[in-house]
Amino acid sequence: MYSLDINFLNDRPDYKPDIGKPQGGQKGKPVDQTPILIGLGVAMGLNALMAGGWFVLNRQNATLSREVDALELQLGEKNVQVEALDHVYAEARQTNEEADALALVFNEIKPWSALSQEMAEIMQIAGVRITNVRQTEPTAEAGAASGEEGQAAARQTAQVTIEGNAGSFGQLNDFMLLVNQSPF
Incomplete structure:
Protein backbone atom coordinates (compact mmCIF):
# COMPACT_ATOMS: atom_id res chain seq x y z
CA MET A 1 0.00 0.00 0.00
CA TYR A 2 2.34 2.61 0.99
CA SER A 3 5.58 2.89 -0.81
CA LEU A 4 8.60 4.70 0.33
CA ASP A 5 10.29 6.83 -2.31
CA ILE A 6 13.67 8.15 -1.44
CA ASN A 7 15.49 10.32 -3.81
CA PHE A 8 19.18 9.64 -3.61
CA LEU A 9 20.02 11.81 -6.56
CA ASN A 10 20.54 14.85 -4.34
CA ASP A 11 23.28 13.05 -2.56
CA ARG A 12 25.37 12.54 -5.64
CA PRO A 13 28.20 15.03 -6.13
CA ASP A 14 27.84 15.42 -9.88
CA TYR A 15 24.10 16.18 -9.73
CA LYS A 16 22.94 19.38 -7.97
CA PRO A 17 19.62 20.91 -8.85
CA ASP A 18 19.38 24.76 -9.17
CA ILE A 19 16.94 25.17 -6.34
CA GLY A 20 17.78 27.92 -3.83
CA LYS A 21 20.63 29.49 -5.81
CA PRO A 22 20.52 33.28 -6.24
CA GLN A 23 20.00 34.25 -9.81
CA GLY A 24 22.14 36.89 -11.44
CA GLY A 25 25.38 36.70 -9.68
CA GLN A 26 27.88 34.90 -7.63
CA LYS A 27 27.63 34.46 -3.92
CA GLY A 28 30.94 35.76 -2.81
CA LYS A 29 31.28 38.95 -4.83
CA PRO A 30 30.26 42.19 -2.89
CA VAL A 31 27.77 44.67 -4.44
CA ASP A 32 29.18 48.14 -5.38
CA GLN A 33 27.43 50.61 -3.01
CA THR A 34 29.06 53.79 -4.33
CA PRO A 35 25.97 55.05 -6.25
CA ILE A 36 23.79 54.43 -3.19
CA LEU A 37 26.20 56.35 -0.98
CA ILE A 38 26.45 59.23 -3.50
CA GLY A 39 22.63 59.45 -3.72
CA LEU A 40 22.37 59.34 0.07
CA GLY A 41 25.00 62.13 0.38
CA VAL A 42 23.25 64.30 -2.21
CA ALA A 43 19.88 63.79 -0.45
CA MET A 44 21.41 64.64 2.93
CA GLY A 45 23.13 67.71 1.44
CA LEU A 46 19.91 68.96 -0.12
CA ASN A 47 18.06 68.38 3.16
CA ALA A 48 20.79 70.24 5.07
CA LEU A 49 20.68 73.08 2.52
CA MET A 50 16.89 73.34 2.83
CA ALA A 51 17.08 73.25 6.65
CA GLY A 52 19.78 75.95 6.65
CA GLY A 53 17.75 78.13 4.29
CA TRP A 54 14.66 77.64 6.43
CA PHE A 55 16.64 78.56 9.56
CA VAL A 56 18.11 81.71 7.96
CA LEU A 57 14.75 82.84 6.57
CA ASN A 58 13.06 82.13 9.91
CA ARG A 59 15.62 84.34 11.72
CA GLN A 60 15.18 87.10 9.12
CA ASN A 61 11.39 86.89 9.53
CA ALA A 62 11.77 87.17 13.30
CA THR A 63 14.09 90.19 12.89
CA LEU A 64 11.71 91.83 10.42
CA SER A 65 8.79 91.11 12.73
CA ARG A 66 10.58 92.89 15.58
CA GLU A 67 11.35 95.83 13.28
CA VAL A 68 7.69 96.00 12.17
CA ASP A 69 6.59 96.02 15.83
CA ALA A 70 9.05 98.84 16.61
CA LEU A 71 7.90 100.82 13.56
CA GLU A 72 4.23 100.32 14.48
CA LEU A 73 5.02 101.64 17.95
CA GLN A 74 6.73 104.69 16.43
CA LEU A 75 3.79 105.12 14.05
CA GLU A 98 -12.27 135.06 16.07
CA ALA A 99 -9.55 137.71 15.72
CA ASP A 100 -10.67 138.45 12.15
CA ALA A 101 -14.28 138.77 13.28
CA LEU A 102 -13.23 141.09 16.11
CA ALA A 103 -11.09 143.16 13.72
CA LEU A 104 -14.06 143.52 11.37
CA VAL A 105 -16.14 144.81 14.27
CA PHE A 106 -13.49 147.39 15.16
CA ASN A 107 -13.12 148.40 11.52
CA GLU A 108 -16.81 149.24 11.38
CA ILE A 109 -16.93 151.11 14.69
CA LYS A 110 -16.07 154.77 14.27
CA PRO A 111 -15.12 156.61 17.47
CA TRP A 112 -16.97 159.81 18.28
CA SER A 113 -13.74 161.69 18.90
CA ALA A 114 -12.56 160.97 15.35
CA LEU A 115 -15.95 161.95 13.99
CA SER A 116 -15.88 165.22 15.99
CA GLN A 117 -12.39 166.04 14.73
CA GLU A 118 -13.43 165.34 11.13
CA MET A 119 -16.56 167.52 11.49
CA ALA A 120 -14.49 170.39 12.95
CA GLU A 121 -12.13 170.30 9.97
CA ILE A 122 -14.99 170.11 7.46
CA MET A 123 -16.83 172.99 9.19
CA GLN A 124 -13.75 175.24 8.91
CA ILE A 125 -13.25 174.39 5.23
CA ALA A 126 -16.90 174.75 4.19
CA GLY A 127 -17.77 177.64 6.52
CA VAL A 128 -20.90 176.13 8.09
CA ARG A 129 -22.05 175.94 11.71
CA ILE A 130 -23.25 172.63 13.22
CA THR A 131 -25.91 172.91 15.92
CA ASN A 132 -26.76 169.25 16.61
CA VAL A 133 -25.27 165.81 15.87
CA ARG A 134 -27.52 162.83 16.63
CA GLN A 135 -27.10 159.02 16.21
CA THR A 136 -30.18 156.96 15.28
CA GLU A 137 -30.44 153.18 15.20
CA PRO A 138 -31.62 151.44 11.99
CA THR A 139 -35.34 150.74 11.79
CA ALA A 140 -36.87 147.26 12.10
CA GLU A 141 -38.09 147.46 8.51
CA ALA A 142 -34.50 147.43 7.27
CA GLY A 143 -33.85 144.16 9.11
CA ALA A 144 -36.97 142.56 7.59
CA ALA A 145 -35.96 143.29 3.98
CA SER A 146 -34.90 140.33 1.86
CA GLY A 147 -32.14 139.64 -0.66
CA GLU A 148 -29.19 141.98 -1.15
CA GLU A 149 -31.07 144.93 0.32
CA GLY A 150 -31.66 142.93 3.52
CA GLN A 151 -27.97 142.05 3.78
CA ALA A 152 -26.97 145.68 3.26
CA ALA A 153 -29.51 146.80 5.88
CA ALA A 154 -28.27 144.14 8.31
CA ARG A 155 -24.73 145.55 7.97
CA GLN A 156 -25.94 149.06 8.87
CA THR A 157 -25.49 149.72 12.56
CA ALA A 158 -26.50 153.34 13.07
CA GLN A 159 -27.02 156.61 11.22
CA VAL A 160 -25.69 160.01 12.19
CA THR A 161 -27.92 163.05 11.60
CA ILE A 162 -26.22 166.47 11.41
CA GLU A 163 -28.19 169.71 11.87
CA GLY A 164 -26.76 173.17 11.41
CA ASN A 165 -26.71 176.52 9.57
CA ALA A 166 -24.97 177.63 6.38
CA GLY A 167 -24.57 181.14 4.99
CA SER A 168 -25.27 180.12 1.40
CA PHE A 169 -26.25 177.19 -0.75
CA GLY A 170 -22.65 176.94 -2.03
CA GLN A 171 -21.34 176.50 1.52
CA LEU A 172 -23.94 173.78 2.18
CA ASN A 173 -23.02 172.06 -1.10
CA ASP A 174 -19.28 172.14 -0.25
CA PHE A 175 -20.07 170.76 3.22
CA MET A 176 -22.15 167.90 1.79
CA LEU A 177 -19.44 166.99 -0.75
CA LEU A 178 -16.75 166.96 1.94
CA VAL A 179 -18.94 164.88 4.29
CA ASN A 180 -19.59 162.33 1.52
CA GLN A 181 -15.85 162.03 0.85
CA SER A 182 -15.06 161.53 4.53
CA PRO A 183 -14.21 157.99 5.67
CA PHE A 184 -16.29 158.58 8.79
Missing part, protein backbone atom coordinates in the same frame (compact mmCIF):
# COMPACT_ATOMS: atom_id res chain seq x y z
CA GLY A 76 1.40 105.12 17.00
CA GLU A 77 3.48 107.78 18.73
CA LYS A 78 3.64 109.86 15.55
CA ASN A 79 -0.14 109.53 15.06
CA VAL A 80 -0.65 110.87 18.58
CA GLN A 81 1.67 113.78 17.78
CA VAL A 82 -0.15 114.43 14.48
CA GLU A 83 -3.49 114.46 16.30
CA ALA A 84 -2.05 116.92 18.83
CA LEU A 85 -0.78 119.13 15.98
CA ASP A 86 -4.16 118.94 14.25
CA HIS A 87 -5.79 120.02 17.51
CA VAL A 88 -3.34 122.94 17.82
CA TYR A 89 -3.95 123.93 14.18
CA ALA A 90 -7.72 123.80 14.75
CA GLU A 91 -7.37 126.01 17.82
CA ALA A 92 -5.12 128.42 15.91
CA ARG A 93 -7.58 128.52 13.01
CA GLN A 94 -10.46 129.19 15.42
CA THR A 95 -8.44 131.92 17.18
CA ASN A 96 -7.60 133.54 13.82
CA GLU A 97 -11.26 133.46 12.78
Whole structure:
Protein backbone atom coordinates (compact mmCIF):
# COMPACT_ATOMS: atom_id res chain seq x y z
CA MET A 1 0.00 0.00 0.00
CA TYR A 2 2.34 2.61 0.99
CA SER A 3 5.58 2.89 -0.81
CA LEU A 4 8.60 4.70 0.33
CA ASP A 5 10.29 6.83 -2.31
CA ILE A 6 13.67 8.15 -1.44
CA ASN A 7 15.49 10.32 -3.81
CA PHE A 8 19.18 9.64 -3.61
CA LEU A 9 20.02 11.81 -6.56
CA ASN A 10 20.54 14.85 -4.34
CA ASP A 11 23.28 13.05 -2.56
CA ARG A 12 25.37 12.54 -5.64
CA PRO A 13 28.20 15.03 -6.13
CA ASP A 14 27.84 15.42 -9.88
CA TYR A 15 24.10 16.18 -9.73
CA LYS A 16 22.94 19.38 -7.97
CA PRO A 17 19.62 20.91 -8.85
CA ASP A 18 19.38 24.76 -9.17
CA ILE A 19 16.94 25.17 -6.34
CA GLY A 20 17.78 27.92 -3.83
CA LYS A 21 20.63 29.49 -5.81
CA PRO A 22 20.52 33.28 -6.24
CA GLN A 23 20.00 34.25 -9.81
CA GLY A 24 22.14 36.89 -11.44
CA GLY A 25 25.38 36.70 -9.68
CA GLN A 26 27.88 34.90 -7.63
CA LYS A 27 27.63 34.46 -3.92
CA GLY A 28 30.94 35.76 -2.81
CA LYS A 29 31.28 38.95 -4.83
CA PRO A 30 30.26 42.19 -2.89
CA VAL A 31 27.77 44.67 -4.44
CA ASP A 32 29.18 48.14 -5.38
CA GLN A 33 27.43 50.61 -3.01
CA THR A 34 29.06 53.79 -4.33
CA PRO A 35 25.97 55.05 -6.25
CA ILE A 36 23.79 54.43 -3.19
CA LEU A 37 26.20 56.35 -0.98
CA ILE A 38 26.45 59.23 -3.50
CA GLY A 39 22.63 59.45 -3.72
CA LEU A 40 22.37 59.34 0.07
CA GLY A 41 25.00 62.13 0.38
CA VAL A 42 23.25 64.30 -2.21
CA ALA A 43 19.88 63.79 -0.45
CA MET A 44 21.41 64.64 2.93
CA GLY A 45 23.13 67.71 1.44
CA LEU A 46 19.91 68.96 -0.12
CA ASN A 47 18.06 68.38 3.16
CA ALA A 48 20.79 70.24 5.07
CA LEU A 49 20.68 73.08 2.52
CA MET A 50 16.89 73.34 2.83
CA ALA A 51 17.08 73.25 6.65
CA GLY A 52 19.78 75.95 6.65
CA GLY A 53 17.75 78.13 4.29
CA TRP A 54 14.66 77.64 6.43
CA PHE A 55 16.64 78.56 9.56
CA VAL A 56 18.11 81.71 7.96
CA LEU A 57 14.75 82.84 6.57
CA ASN A 58 13.06 82.13 9.91
CA ARG A 59 15.62 84.34 11.72
CA GLN A 60 15.18 87.10 9.12
CA ASN A 61 11.39 86.89 9.53
CA ALA A 62 11.77 87.17 13.30
CA THR A 63 14.09 90.19 12.89
CA LEU A 64 11.71 91.83 10.42
CA SER A 65 8.79 91.11 12.73
CA ARG A 66 10.58 92.89 15.58
CA GLU A 67 11.35 95.83 13.28
CA VAL A 68 7.69 96.00 12.17
CA ASP A 69 6.59 96.02 15.83
CA ALA A 70 9.05 98.84 16.61
CA LEU A 71 7.90 100.82 13.56
CA GLU A 72 4.23 100.32 14.48
CA LEU A 73 5.02 101.64 17.95
CA GLN A 74 6.73 104.69 16.43
CA LEU A 75 3.79 105.12 14.05
CA GLY A 76 1.40 105.12 17.00
CA GLU A 77 3.48 107.78 18.73
CA LYS A 78 3.64 109.86 15.55
CA ASN A 79 -0.14 109.53 15.06
CA VAL A 80 -0.65 110.87 18.58
CA GLN A 81 1.67 113.78 17.78
CA VAL A 82 -0.15 114.43 14.48
CA GLU A 83 -3.49 114.46 16.30
CA ALA A 84 -2.05 116.92 18.83
CA LEU A 85 -0.78 119.13 15.98
CA ASP A 86 -4.16 118.94 14.25
CA HIS A 87 -5.79 120.02 17.51
CA VAL A 88 -3.34 122.94 17.82
CA TYR A 89 -3.95 123.93 14.18
CA ALA A 90 -7.72 123.80 14.75
CA GLU A 91 -7.37 126.01 17.82
CA ALA A 92 -5.12 128.42 15.91
CA ARG A 93 -7.58 128.52 13.01
CA GLN A 94 -10.46 129.19 15.42
CA THR A 95 -8.44 131.92 17.18
CA ASN A 96 -7.60 133.54 13.82
CA GLU A 97 -11.26 133.46 12.78
CA GLU A 98 -12.27 135.06 16.07
CA ALA A 99 -9.55 137.71 15.72
CA ASP A 100 -10.67 138.45 12.15
CA ALA A 101 -14.28 138.77 13.28
CA LEU A 102 -13.23 141.09 16.11
CA ALA A 103 -11.09 143.16 13.72
CA LEU A 104 -14.06 143.52 11.37
CA VAL A 105 -16.14 144.81 14.27
CA PHE A 106 -13.49 147.39 15.16
CA ASN A 107 -13.12 148.40 11.52
CA GLU A 108 -16.81 149.24 11.38
CA ILE A 109 -16.93 151.11 14.69
CA LYS A 110 -16.07 154.77 14.27
CA PRO A 111 -15.12 156.61 17.47
CA TRP A 112 -16.97 159.81 18.28
CA SER A 113 -13.74 161.69 18.90
CA ALA A 114 -12.56 160.97 15.35
CA LEU A 115 -15.95 161.95 13.99
CA SER A 116 -15.88 165.22 15.99
CA GLN A 117 -12.39 166.04 14.73
CA GLU A 118 -13.43 165.34 11.13
CA MET A 119 -16.56 167.52 11.49
CA ALA A 120 -14.49 170.39 12.95
CA GLU A 121 -12.13 170.30 9.97
CA ILE A 122 -14.99 170.11 7.46
CA MET A 123 -16.83 172.99 9.19
CA GLN A 124 -13.75 175.24 8.91
CA ILE A 125 -13.25 174.39 5.23
CA ALA A 126 -16.90 174.75 4.19
CA GLY A 127 -17.77 177.64 6.52
CA VAL A 128 -20.90 176.13 8.09
CA ARG A 129 -22.05 175.94 11.71
CA ILE A 130 -23.25 172.63 13.22
CA THR A 131 -25.91 172.91 15.92
CA ASN A 132 -26.76 169.25 16.61
CA VAL A 133 -25.27 165.81 15.87
CA ARG A 134 -27.52 162.83 16.63
CA GLN A 135 -27.10 159.02 16.21
CA THR A 136 -30.18 156.96 15.28
CA GLU A 137 -30.44 153.18 15.20
CA PRO A 138 -31.62 151.44 11.99
CA THR A 139 -35.34 150.74 11.79
CA ALA A 140 -36.87 147.26 12.10
CA GLU A 141 -38.09 147.46 8.51
CA ALA A 142 -34.50 147.43 7.27
CA GLY A 143 -33.85 144.16 9.11
CA ALA A 144 -36.97 142.56 7.59
CA ALA A 145 -35.96 143.29 3.98
CA SER A 146 -34.90 140.33 1.86
CA GLY A 147 -32.14 139.64 -0.66
CA GLU A 148 -29.19 141.98 -1.15
CA GLU A 149 -31.07 144.93 0.32
CA GLY A 150 -31.66 142.93 3.52
CA GLN A 151 -27.97 142.05 3.78
CA ALA A 152 -26.97 145.68 3.26
CA ALA A 153 -29.51 146.80 5.88
CA ALA A 154 -28.27 144.14 8.31
CA ARG A 155 -24.73 145.55 7.97
CA GLN A 156 -25.94 149.06 8.87
CA THR A 157 -25.49 149.72 12.56
CA ALA A 158 -26.50 153.34 13.07
CA GLN A 159 -27.02 156.61 11.22
CA VAL A 160 -25.69 160.01 12.19
CA THR A 161 -27.92 163.05 11.60
CA ILE A 162 -26.22 166.47 11.41
CA GLU A 163 -28.19 169.71 11.87
CA GLY A 164 -26.76 173.17 11.41
CA ASN A 165 -26.71 176.52 9.57
CA ALA A 166 -24.97 177.63 6.38
CA GLY A 167 -24.57 181.14 4.99
CA SER A 168 -25.27 180.12 1.40
CA PHE A 169 -26.25 177.19 -0.75
CA GLY A 170 -22.65 176.94 -2.03
CA GLN A 171 -21.34 176.50 1.52
CA LEU A 172 -23.94 173.78 2.18
CA ASN A 173 -23.02 172.06 -1.10
CA ASP A 174 -19.28 172.14 -0.25
CA PHE A 175 -20.07 170.76 3.22
CA MET A 176 -22.15 167.90 1.79
CA LEU A 177 -19.44 166.99 -0.75
CA LEU A 178 -16.75 166.96 1.94
CA VAL A 179 -18.94 164.88 4.29
CA ASN A 180 -19.59 162.33 1.52
CA GLN A 181 -15.85 162.03 0.85
CA SER A 182 -15.06 161.53 4.53
CA PRO A 183 -14.21 157.99 5.67
CA PHE A 184 -16.29 158.58 8.79
